[in-house]
Amino acid sequence: MSLFRAIAGPIAASIAFVMELTLVPLILPAIQSHYDLSLGSMAWVFNAYGIAVAVGVIAGGWIGDAFGAKRIFGIGVLMFALGAAIVASSASFEALIAGRVLQGFGGGVFSPLVPLLLTKALPLRPGKILIIWGSVTGYVAAFAPFAAGQVVAFVGWQSVFVFFVVLSGAVLLLSAGNGATQTEAAPRTTPNLFLLTKARVLWLVFGYIFCTYGAITFYLFRLPLLLAETNYTVETIGVVLATIWMSFSIVGTLLRNWVDGSHIRSIVLAAPVLIAASFLTAYLSSDAIWLMISAILIGAGFACSNAPSTQLVLKFAPPGLSVISASLDITFARLGGVVTVAWLAQSDFSHSVLVIAGLSLAAVVFAMVFLRRSSEA
Incomplete structure (x- = not known):
């Protein structure tokens, strides 16, 4: 059960990260209509997340080495969830952008740690677990827009970000108390x-x-x-x-x-x-x-x-x-x-x-x- 949680948590987080790229394009027209935004403003909605991811990726790599991959992974997932919650409940364009930035930074922090956690969970068969990881996330991403299109049409674009919150919560529950890496910080040459x-x-x-x-x-x-x-x-x-x-x-x-x-x-x-x-x-x-x-x-x-x-x-x-x-x-x-x-x-x-x-x-x-x-x- 512990091995399952050690593998399922990072894979579920990776699915959330990949599905952000697959589902948000689907709801861009609805967001544009909801806030009455120009194409220039829509670029900010899209790019706020991308810029934050670019910064978070570098931060995640460095602080993951310094403070332990499992701990920083959890913090990144929590920020991703909080950002998605802010977007889902945003009443203004400014709140929408703030949520996108927090969500993107959190995603950037945890995403480079996913393969590290997976290969540590199954150190004798790292290639197998990475293939499973890529296959699962790829095919989920392929079917997600089709299924989400039906939901968004009836519930609204906010449902996508509510889904990210729920999935992130599941990741945190799977990762909690999972015993993993207490002794990650071996001395290394800078x-x-x-x-x-x-x-x-x-x-x-x-x-x-x-x-x-x-x-x-x-x-x-x-x-x-x-x-x-x-x-x-x-x-x-x-x-x-x-x-x-x-x-x-x-x-x-x-x-x-x-x-x-x-x-x-x-x-x-x-x-x-x-x-x-x-x-x-x-x-x-x-x-x-x-x-x-x-x-x-x-x-x-x-x-x-x-x-x-x-x-x-x-x-x-x-x-x-x-x-x-x-x-x-x-x-x-x-x-x-x-x-x-x-x-x-x-x-x-x-x-x-x-x-x-x-x-x-x-x-x-x-x-x-x-x-x-x-x-x-």
Whole structure:
């Protein structure tokens, strides 16, 4: 029972973290209507969370080492829950933003600790538990928008954040008294962060992550609002978002045996091409069939970028700096989303397609350089 709680708690927290990214885009049109917000203000609703996550990820990595991963994990989940509660009960735009910031910071604090807690719970089979973790969260994220679309249509957008509060409460109950890591703070040599400045290939990977994740995040932000403007229902928007995550999960599963070999080059280069093709498809036609094709393409591009880029970050991380490099991976992903959404939030979709094409081209260039240097090393 203790092992079950040690595994179930972090996985449930990870589900909450991932579902924030899958469900909030679904309710953006409802939030916009409820508060009568412009696209510029909606960018703040979306980006307040992303900025806070980027800061919280770095904080979570550092203080988790200093004060114990289990304790800091619990604090992060509590902040995530409190932020969601504030959003659900917010009567003003300012309260909404405050809740998003607290929720994002809490999510950033606990998210990098999830794989650490899981592998400590099952130290003899770390690969198995990480595969289970990825599979469970991926498929839950795929089905969540479809189910949530039905609930939101009848109950309201606040129900999404109430769900986050309930799920976070379950995580805290599972984690309470779970015996885990009382002796985590073994003396260690202070890592030499200066080595990061010399890891040029690593920074090229971060550039690739910034571009690809920026484009994907803008898609998740803009497409639901665009569909709402053309009178698509929240249920239909939920189906489109569910298609993205189902495509992501299926392609990720298919790639699991390829990313460790020479195929990683093709996979990494395919991601920005698929992302650009997705935007072009959505721009050419708003018919349901083309929107579904666009959703499949963006999900496939996400899968080709997500795990392979993290794998490369860990490969090129300087000795002793794997944890901070993994944290920077998440930070650059979130910052890419924040910058792209802020830049394009109020632009015509046609202009956005051109910018995304530019970001995709930049990602291809980054990939070609770091893949060439990797083969030379």
